[in-house]
Amino acid sequence: MIEDKNQPRTSLSNLGEFGLIEHLTQNIEIAQPTTIKGIGDDGAVLDFKEKKVVVSTDLLIEGVHFDLAYMPLKHLGYKAAVVNVSDICAMNAKPTQITVSIAVSNRFPVEALDELYDGIKHAARVYGVDIIGGDTTSSQKGMILSITAIGEADEDDITYRVGATDTDLLVLTGDIGSAYMGLQVLEREKQVFQVNPDNQPDLDAYTYLIERQLKPEARMDVKELLKALEIKPTSMIDVSDGLSSEIMHLCKQSGVGCNLYEDKLPLDPQLINVCEEFNIDSTTVAINGGEDYELLFTIRMDDYDKIKGNPNFTIIGHMTQESEGIHLVTRANTKIPLKARGWNALKEEE
Amino acid sequence: MIEDKNQPRTSLSNLGEFGLIEHLTQNIEIAQPTTIKGIGDDGAVLDFKEKKVVVSTDLLIEGVHFDLAYMPLKHLGYKAAVVNVSDICAMNAKPTQITVSIAVSNRFPVEALDELYDGIKHAARVYGVDIIGGDTTSSQKGMILSITAIGEADEDDITYRVGATDTDLLVLTGDIGSAYMGLQVLEREKQVFQVNPDNQPDLDAYTYLIERQLKPEARMDVKELLKALEIKPTSMIDVSDGLSSEIMHLCKQSGVGCNLYEDKLPLDPQLINVCEEFNIDSTTVAINGGEDYELLFTIRMDDYDKIKGNPNFTIIGHMTQESEGIHLVTRANTKIPLKARGWNALKEEE
Numbered sequence: 001m002i003e004d005k006n007q008p009r010t011s012l013s014n015l016g017e018f019g020l021i022e023h024l025t026q027n028i029e030i031a032q033p034t035t036i037k038g039i040g041d042d043g044a045v046l047d048f049k050e051k052k053v054v055v056s057t058d059l060l061i062e063g064v065h066f067d068l069a070y071m072p073l074k075h076l077g078y079k080a081a082v083v084n085v086s087d088i089c090a091m092n093a094k095p096t097q098i099t100v101s102i103a104v105s106n107r108f109p110v111e112a113l114d115e116l117y118d119g120i121k122h123a124a125r126v127y128g129v130d131i132i133g134g135d136t137t138s139s140q141k142g143m144i145l146s147i148t149a150i151g152e153a154d155e156d157d158i159t160y161r162v163g164a165t166d167t168d169l170l171v172l173t174g175d176i177g178s179a180y181m182g183l184q185v186l187e188r189e190k191q192v193f194q195v196n197p198d199n200q201p202d203l204d205a206y207t208y209l210i211e212r213q214l215k216p217e218a219r220m221d222v223k224e225l226l227k228a229l230e231i232k233p234t235s236m237i238d239v240s241d242g243l244s245s246e247i248m249h250l251c252k253q254s255g256v257g258c259n260l261y262e263d264k265l266p267l268d269p270q271l272i273n274v275c276e277e278f279n280i281d282s283t284t285v286a287i288n289g290g291e292d293y294e295l296l297f298t299i300r301m302d303d304y305d306k307i308k309g310n311p312n313f314t315i316i317g318h319m320t321q322e323s324e325g326i327h328l329v330t331r332a333n334t335k336i337p338l339k340a341r342g343w344n345a346l347k348e349e350e
Numbered sequence: 351m352i353e354d355k356n357q358p359r360t361s362l363s364n365l366g367e368f369g370l371i372e373h374l375t376q377n378i379e380i381a382q383p384t385t386i387k388g389i390g391d392d393g394a395v396l397d398f399k400e401k402k403v404v405v406s407t408d409l410l411i412e413g414v415h416f417d418l419a420y421m422p423l424k425h426l427g428y429k430a431a432v433v434n435v436s437d438i439c440a441m442n443a444k445p446t447q448i449t450v451s452i453a454v455s456n457r458f459p460v461e462a463l464d465e466l467y468d469g470i471k472h473a474a475r476v477y478g479v480d481i482i483g484g485d486t487t488s489s490q491k492g493m494i495l496s497i498t499a500i501g502e503a504d505e506d507d508i509t510y511r512v513g514a515t516d517t518d519l520l521v522l523t524g525d526i527g528s529a530y531m532g533l534q535v536l537e538r539e540k541q542v543f544q545v546n547p548d549n550q551p552d553l554d555a556y557t558y559l560i561e562r563q564l565k566p567e568a569r570m571d572v573k574e575l576l577k578a579l580e581i582k583p584t585s586m587i588d589v590s591d592g593l594s595s596e597i598m599h600l601c602k603q604s605g606v607g608c609n610l611y612e613d614k615l616p617l618d619p620q621l622i623n624v625c626e627e628f629n630i631d632s633t634t635v636a637i638n639g640g641e642d643y644e645l646l647f648t649i650r651m652d653d654y655d656k657i658k659g660n661p662n663f664t665i666i667g668h669m670t671q672e673s674e675g676i677h678l679v680t681r682a683n684t685k686i687p688l689k690a691r692g693w694n695a696l697k698e699e700e
Contacts, residue, residue, distance in 0.1 A: 046403040052397050054396075055394045065487070162391075
């Protein structure tokens with residue numbers, strides 16, 4: 001519904017593989033002092049001196065992870081970079097570089113790849129990471145993106161999924177559920193558009209949700225916020241697959257249980273309204289919806305006073321002994337076992 | 351022609367995404383002292399101390415980069431890892447880690463991914479690199495592999511594409527062209543198989559060529575060989591797209607020209623025989639065929655005595671002033687301008 005049918009089309013074969021790579025990677029500047037050599041050789045060269053290196057990678061497939069019917073290419077590029085930067089943030093490390101590999105079928109003109117790359121470059125500027133390499137090739141079908149993010153950290157700062165103890169508090173940044181409901185709104189509009197292409201959707205009531213879905217941000221600020229508060233998280237993960245699923249990762253790896261409190265879940269007012277409109281339970285959305293890219297972490301009980309009332313953080317629960325299990329404590333004060341539905345990317349194909 | 355129709359089939363959806371990742375990554379051991387944390391968190395953590403870090407990444411797409419009709423999955427896994435390790439070797443660095451991302455359609459059972467992963471794990475053992483992360487997801491069509499390789503090196507050892515001077519010698523490891531002719535043999539056998547599936551091919555005369563195509567090796571030994579000879583290459587690249595194309599990369603980035611000598615090209619006797627059988631000029635194959643993963647590098651003229659007669663290396667030409675251009679000097683002593691045909695992965699689709 002957002003595709004401009006009159007955009008210029010330069011066939012990828014006009015440029016060839018080397019020409020295309022040169023075209024896409026022109027104007028890429030190096031800003032990180034750790035980048036010695038970026039794009040243009042068999043490999044990039046980095047120098048982290050005494051710092052530790054953190055590496056994370058993600059593969060994004062058209063039709064599985066994104067739908068170009070409502071995802072503008074520039075946003076897709078931005079989001080693809082952000083998703084990987086978020087993984088580095090979830091290690092309590094500072095993102096410094098990304099590599100970008102793209103495969104596309106020839107249905108995409110050079111201009112489409114320019115759009116995509118613009119989004120990636122924009123994210124690189126916003127997060128201060130260098131684009132240091134990648135690969136560009138053709139696909140049999142659709143678009144495929146593979147991004148690897150690299151970061152640096154002092155050894156003492158790095159936070160793993162393992163490390164929570166049974167007396168720790170569970171803390172979340174920002175709010176959750178909105179990215180998932182943004183997707184529901186976009187899916188609905190896509191169906192409306194398919195029935196009546198002339199319909200102009202009024203999306204004013206959904207702007208926050210749609211932005212959370214189409215242009216999520218990684219919480220690169222949290223490392224510094226926590227440092228200023230003199231808090232070292234005991235474990236940390238980012239909310240990509242859904243809160244429930246991430247809590248279970250922390251619990252499993254740390255060998256603890258958890259009580260999550262329904263009345264503590266931070267929900268945006270727009271999310272609550274739209275859940276009512278869609279007749280969906282907002283708690284279900286908050287604990288199972290993914291792609292919020294907020295950070296979920298545990299802190300020692302002693303750090304409670306440092307964080308309480310801080311608008312950046314919400315204490316949403318506390319860890320328990322492993323034998324007590326992992327539960328949602330509802331507003332009615334009943335305990336329901338949490339299940340990791342998460343986001344199963346490997347559904348059965350037709 | 352090599353697919354076993356009776357192999358067990360466990361659907362990917364039986365395991366789910368998390369279950370599949372756990373299944374595939376079990377038994378992965380960490381051997382590198384630089385790997386602090388491998389698979390199982392938002393990111394891997396590495397410690398290179400005073401060493402520099404080298405990063406390279408490649409995307410491999412079914413139907414574009416490989417054909418499962420003649421590429422066994424185990425070989426594909428091995429080759430995908432080797433191709434990336436080779437890029438690290440081409441920086442004169444030591445490969446230390448890889449990340450492995452895989453997307454597959456549900457036409458592949460779990461057993462197929464096991465085969466693929468076995469090949470990757472085997473390569474990791476052979477080259478002593480740790481598998482430290484990755485992503486596993488579904489694709490709309492076919493198999494997609496994205497591998498990022500990481501290596502380490504002392505700053506003084508790292509060799510770039512830029513650095514050759516107009517009096518340097520051009521040196522190649524091993525022999526070239528065989529991987530390309532191996533592919534031609536396999537393509538021919540595929541066609542024979544399609545006509546007559548009961549035909550049992552006799553491939554004895556092609557074993558070396560087929561092995562070069564299906565199971566290439568990265569020249570991780572060259573860094574040590576050169577160190578023992580007290581030679582520091584002035585520039586270096588690996589032969590993935592074809593000798594001609596790689597020579598042009600070195601010349602362009604170093605700002606020099608080159609004379610390549612036809613009679614110096616190191617060709618395996620099997621390659622020469624099969625080129626005759628296929629009625630293809632072996633020199634054309636040697637300079638345009640890719641995927642040999644040998645190393646091409648330049649050395650200072652003063653180092654000639656250290657390398658001459660060494661069976662690991664062949665001096666195939668010398669660099670010139672940029673204004674002299676890039677030429678093949680034929681056996682008849684005529685000079686033909688080299689063209690980078692290489693391997694254009696972005697051909698026009700039907």
